[in-house]
Amino acid sequence: MVLVVTLLISPEVWASEDHYFLQHAFEAAAAEFDVPVQLLMAVSYAETRWNDHQGQPSHLNGYGMMHLVDNPNHHTLGQASRLLGESPERLKTEIPLNIRGGAAVLAWIAKKQNGGHLPEKLGQWYTVVAEYAGYQDEAVTRIYTDEVFQVIQSGAKRKVKGETLLLSPTKVKPYKGKYEKAKKPIGKKSTPDYPNARWIAAHSSNYTAANREGDGKRIQYVIIHTTQGSYAGSISWFQNPDSNVSAHYVIRSSDGEVTQMVQNKDIAWHAGNWDYNVHSIGIEHEGYVEQPGWYTDSLYRSSAALTRWLCDTYGIPRDRNHIIGHNQVPGATHTDPGPLWDWNWYMSLVNQ
Numbered sequence: 001m002v003l004v005v006t007l008l009i010s011p012e013v014w015a016s017e018d019h020y021f022l023q024h025a026f027e028a029a030a031a032e033f034d035v036p037v038q039l040l041m042a043v044s045y046a047e048t049r050w051n052d053h054q055g056q057p058s059h060l061n062g063y064g065m066m067h068l069v070d071n072p073n074h075h076t077l078g079q080a081s082r083l084l085g086e087s088p089e090r091l092k093t094e095i096p097l098n099i100r101g102g103a104a105v106l107a108w109i110a111k112k113q114n115g116g117h118l119p120e121k122l123g124q125w126y127t128v129v130a131e132y133a134g135y136q137d138e139a140v141t142r143i144y145t146d147e148v149f150q151v152i153q154s155g156a157k158r159k160v161k162g163e164t165l166l167l168s169p170t171k172v173k174p175y176k177g178k179y180e181k182a183k184k185p186i187g188k189k190s191t192p193d194y195p196n197a198r199w200i201a202a203h204s205s206n207y208t209a210a211n212r213e214g215d216g217k218r219i220q221y222v223i224i225h226t227t228q229g230s231y232a233g234s235i236s237w238f239q240n241p242d243s244n245v246s247a248h249y250v251i252r253s254s255d256g257e258v259t260q261m262v263q264n265k266d267i268a269w270h271a272g273n274w275d276y277n278v279h280s281i282g283i284e285h286e287g288y289v290e291q292p293g294w295y296t297d298s299l300y301r302s303s304a305a306l307t308r309w310l311c312d313t314y315g316i317p318r319d320r321n322h323i324i325g326h327n328q329v330p331g332a333t334h335t336d337p338g339p340l341w342d343w344n345w346y347m348s349l350v351n352q
Contacts, residue, residue: 021096021163022050022095022160022161022163022165023163023165023166025095025096025099025100026040026041026044026099026165028096029096029099029100029102029103030103032100032103033100033103033104033106033107034107034118035103035106035107035110035118035125036122036125038122038152038167038168038170038172039106039122039125039129039148039152040099040102040103040106041156041165041167042148042149042151042152042156042167043066043102043106043129043132043148044065044066044067044099044102045151045156045158045167046144046147046148046151046230047062047065047066047067047230047233048064048065048066048067048288049158049291049293049294050065050158050160050165051065051160051288051291052064052065052093052095052098053288053290053291055092055093058228058229058230058233059227059228059229059233059234059237060074060229060233060236060237062077062229062233063077063091063092063093063098064091064092064093064095064098064099064101064102065095065098065099065102066098066099066101066102066103067102067230068080068091068092068098068101068102068105069134070088072242073134073136073240074134076101076102076105076132076134077091077092077101079105079108080100080101080102080104080105081101083101083104083105083108084097084100084101084104086101102132105132106125106128106129106132109128109131109132110125110128113127113128113131121175122152122170122172123149123172123173123174123175124175126145126149126174126175126176126177126179127175127176127177127178127179129144129145129148129149130142130144130145130179133145133232133233135232135233135236136236136239136240137200137236137239138178138179138182139182139200140200140232140235140236140239141179141182141232142176142179142182143231143232143235144230144231144232144233145174145176145179146174147231147232147254149172149174150254151167152167152169152170152172153169153170153171153172154169155167155168155169155170158293192260193260193263193264194249194258194260194306194309194310196258196302196305196306197249197258197259197260197306198257198258198259198260199259199260199261200235200239200259200260200261201239201261201262202238202239202246202261202262202268203238203239203240203241203243203246205241205244206238206240206241206243206244206245206246206268206269207246207262207266207267207268207269208266208267208269208277209266210265210266210267211265212264212265212266212267212278213265214265217267217278217279218279218314219264219279219280219281219310219314219316220279220280220316220322221276221279221280221281221316221322221323221324222280222281222283222307222310222311222316222322222323222324223270223271223276223280223281223282223283223324223325223326223329224283224285224303224323224324224325224326224336224337224341224346225247225270225282225283225284225285225325225326225334225336225337226284226285226287226288226289226294226326226336226337226338226341227250227284227285227286227287228287228288228289228336229286229288230286231250231251231252231253231257231259231286234250234284234286235250235259235261238250238261244269245269245270246261246262246268246269246270246282247261247262247268247270247282247283247284248260248261248262248263248264248268248270248281248282248283249261249281249282249283249284249306250283250284250285250286251283251284251285251286251299251302251303251306252286252299253285253286253287253294253295253296253298253299254296254298255298255302256296256298256299256301256302256303257302258302258306264281264310264314268281268282270282270284270326271326271329271332272326272329272331272332272333272334273329273330273331273332276329276330281310281314283303283306283307285299285303285337286299287299289335289336289337289338289340290338290340291340292340295337295340295341295342300342300345300346300349301349303346304346304349304350304352305349307323307350308349308350308351308352311323311350318347318350318351319347320343320347323347323350325337325341325343
């Protein structure tokens with residue numbers, strides 16, 4: 001009966017300020033498909049911070065709280081549609097259905113990996129989550145899956161649509177399988193320019209190899225971006241030869257971890273303006289422009305330290321004429337980093 005109530009919630013009730021059933025939707029979907037509720041909520045939290053983005057896709061073309069994906073390399077949206085017998089359009093926009101879709105796909109992957117059975121222990125779902133993510137590289141997959149299990153370990157709490165969602169901390173020992181050894185940096189260059197970054201190379205078709213200092217194309221700007229997706233998802237996207245986009249650096253929201261993907265001397269394709277690409281360094285920050293909570297203190301401080309180092313290294317003035325948002329690039333169609341980005345706080349950190 002509880003499950004039936006969840007399925008019959010109308011869009012009008014979901015739009016009402018007096019009725020919110022997110023916690024119940026996660027619990028009901030977890031029970032229906034025998035997926036641990038901690039796992040279901042942690043996957044959603046790592047992907048979207050429990051936000052549905054009003055049916056708008058991420059940069060990976062992922063939809064809803066469970067980030068059901070529809071792109072050439074990954075098809076969890078289509079898989080959820082087949083498993084539930086529901087249309088992709090409904091799965092994109094109806095929150096309880098999207099959560100059920102994520103749970104159904106996780107259970108389907110688990111049974112496929114385990115001879116028709118579900119894992120007995122929470123930690124044995126690690127490889128299931130890894131496959132759900134759909135990233136092509138094992139090291140990037142581990143970044144994402146480690147984050148999911150860290151959320152399970154530490155717990156999470158957010159107010160979403162007027163309701164306080166709570167994921168209590170749960171001790172878990174992940175069984176990482178083939179991902180246990182997926183630690184090494186990726187690409188021919190194993191040492192980043194920035195000393196505090198890890199190195200994972202963007203695909204060579206997504207940037208222009210150059211020697212900007214030697215060619216007289218002096219680096220004059222630092223451009224601040226927002227990923228409109230997850231940290232690992234953005235790294236994976238820049239590795240995809242079909243994306244035709246990249247940035248020099250990507251910064252994680254939760255702890256400020258920095259990954260460099262394009263060497264500083266090379267031209268990343270991030271600004272949407274070739275002249276600005278040629279003369280700038282692009283920094284992507286994990287999060288969504290319209291959603292609070294992604295621009296954490298750790299992210300600000302880590303990014304400011306990187307920008308300060310870039311300014312000192314390349315003689316870039318530490319001011320708002322040279323440290324700019326993507327939205328300030330001439331001809332820009334993007335709004336990032338958006339009104340939630342605290343420029344005063346950020347610049348005070350850069351100039352410390």
